[in-house]
Amino acid sequence: MSLDDSRFNTLADDLIEGLADAIDEALGDRLDADLHGAVLTITIKGGGQYVVNKNGPMKQVWLSSPVSGAWHFDYADGDWISTRAPKVTLDSVLAGELEATFGVRVEF
Template identity: 35%
Template sequence: MPHFLCVSDFQSLSYNVLDTLVNMIDNADLDGILECENCNGVVNISDTKGNVYIVSKHEPSLQIWVASPISGSVRFSYNKSLNV
C-alpha cells in the first residue's frame, strides 16, 4: 500500500488529530463520564465502567490505530484525495 505522507508530515498531522480528539471529548463530556489523556501520541480514554479505549499513532505504518474493549481494533490511513 503506497503512503502519500512523509514521516514528518504524518507526525504533524497525527499529533494534531489526537489533540483535536482530546479537545472534542473534553468539550462534549459535560457530565464527566470520560477521562481522557494524551501522552506522546497515545490517547487513553476511560469511562466510569472501567472500559479503556486507546487511540495512537503508529509511525511504521503511517496509521492511526484505535483499540476498543467493545469493538476491537481499527486502523486509519491518510487519504490524499480527501485530505483526511
C-alpha cells in the same frame, strides 16, 4: 497520497490532540481522556477503555475500542480512513460509539 514522516506526524498529532479536546469538552464529566505524547487513553467511568495512537512505521493511526476492537486508519483525501472498511473514518467510529454509550454526539 504518500506521506513523509514529518507530514504524517503533524497530521496524526493534530488529530489525536483534537480528539482529546473534543471528547474532554463534551464528556469530561463521564470519562477520563488522558493525552500523553501521541497516545490518547479514554477511560470510561464504570469500565471500558479506548486507546488512540499513531504507528509511525505504518503511517497509520490505530484505535483500540472496547466495543468494536482494533482499527487501523490511513490518511487519504483529508481524512483518516479505515483499512478494513474503506468508507469508515476514525471520527465516525469513535463518535458513533461514544454517542451510543453516552447519548451525546461528540463533534470532531
